[in-house]
Amino acid sequence: MKTHISWGERLFDICINVFMVVLMAVTLYPFLYVLFASFSNPSDLIQHQGLLLMPTGFSLESYKLVFENPMISIGYFNTLIYVVVGTTLNLTLTSFAAYALSRKGVRFVGPIMFAIVFTMFFSGGLIPTYLNMKHLGLLDTRWAMILPSAISTWNLLVMRTSFAGIPAALEESARIDGANDFRILFQIFIPVSLPIMAVMTLFYGVGHWNAYMDALIYLRDKDLYPLQLVLQGILITNSTDSMMSTVADVDKGLIQETIKYATIIVATVPILLLYPFLQRYFVKGVMLGSIKE
């Protein structure tokens, strides 16, 4: 076949490759711009018009201000707590549910599954959910960032399908050796499902890292704010003033822009560093989700 690549085919190849290069540029450039701008000298940047292909001037001033900002470190710290504690709880409960609901011959599994799946179609909605949290006394507590999202039903269904595919012989031989269900789950099911566990860890972990809505609704106390809510203040509502107490008034307008860019970089770098791993596992997760009909 190779010998017969026609002109039409060659043109077709060129068009596709050009399109893909443009697509990649459009996808990546916003990040590159932010990266270059964050290292730029604020007064050079304000005069610069159009695309940046490298930082204009060089300054670490905005990074210094970002790291000195107590809200950024509070946000980082809180988000780390929510990611670690939240993901641990997510994985524990999801694997309990996936294991229990994939066993055969257990009573109530049918009705419980129905009740769980029903929540994917219908919910109480924003206001009753908020009032419920209020009645439970969970507003303005760290639990508000962990408990309401303790199980993702979608993830539960994916894990359950994966557990259901584990050969029954493995379970039976363990049971003959006197293992109970907890041991079977932790010493057989989880070890043989490591890829799916990795996918779940990443799904849940990134979800907690990026979680914003629950914080917006349930938290008023700034000491509990996750990074995303701090970011919203800086990027959307423009509250960079607290960071600039040491900066002379004249320079404030100048440096405000570069602070935003540095903040975006600081908040996104962990995801970017993990991205190569994330990507591989996430894709696997989507596939598992889609094959499970």
Added chain:
Amino acid sequence: MLKLLRDWSRHKYIYLMLLPVVIYYLVFLYFPMYGLQIAFKDFSPVKGILGSEWVGFKHFISFYDSYYFWRLIRNTLLISLYELVFGFPAPIILALLLNEIRSRVFKNVVQSITYLPHFISIVVVSGMLVDFLSGNGLINQLTGLFGIPSVSFLIVPEWFRTIYVSSGIWQGVGWGSIIYLAAIAGIDPSLYEAAKTDGAGRFKQILHVTLPGIMPTIIIMLILRFGTLMAGGSLEKILLLYNSTTYETADVISTFVYRRGLLQMDYGFSAAIGLFNNVINFLLLVSANKISRKINETSLW
């Protein structure tokens, strides 16, 4: 009785595992459904859910009569519709094109890069949009080079849907293509051989082999998309991008519920609007799922 006891002794650890799960769903998902009754009540936090007086459909009627009703319905439907028309085909086209790339390495690179925005938090994405689209932001600097006057895009109602939908494509086109690529991978290679011997070129092969091959997946995804027609986009993203100057096009049912309920604490009224929206969503989703199950014997579960 004996049977129950035997069942318990055999499955007690399983029930122990189920306990926290059942409690979670009960407390965090079913309690709020119980609380939905405030949609039919004159809810006052002092009197509580049970103590507040029933008012029947009063909130629903006053919502229907309000100035906002048709605006919210229109905005909610239009956001979903624009996402459907422009956002839905994008990943399919990308998947078809990705499949035509000859170099495996290049294909992997393109995939890795186009999946990336999916992992970036909505706050960061919105923050970048706010910055780039501001009066002296990057976009205006670029259009300024061609002498186009500067526009503060995010305070112009006419621009909102375009910004929302196109940034949504930027965020999701790569990620959305995964499922179609998986479908393409499942196409029988002998079909391509047959097409080639019939003299079909690459373009003809896409049209007559690849596209029909992934049609079941496309149809399922399309039907499921219809199930979310009244959801009106992502509440988070709209909250981050809209402001009072763009309510005319940007305010959807969920953002209205958020403002009336959580900012103005008009609980009963906003719970009623939320319920109205959720019931429609429910009916759409259930019928979408039923239809897709019928057509393809495959569905969400």
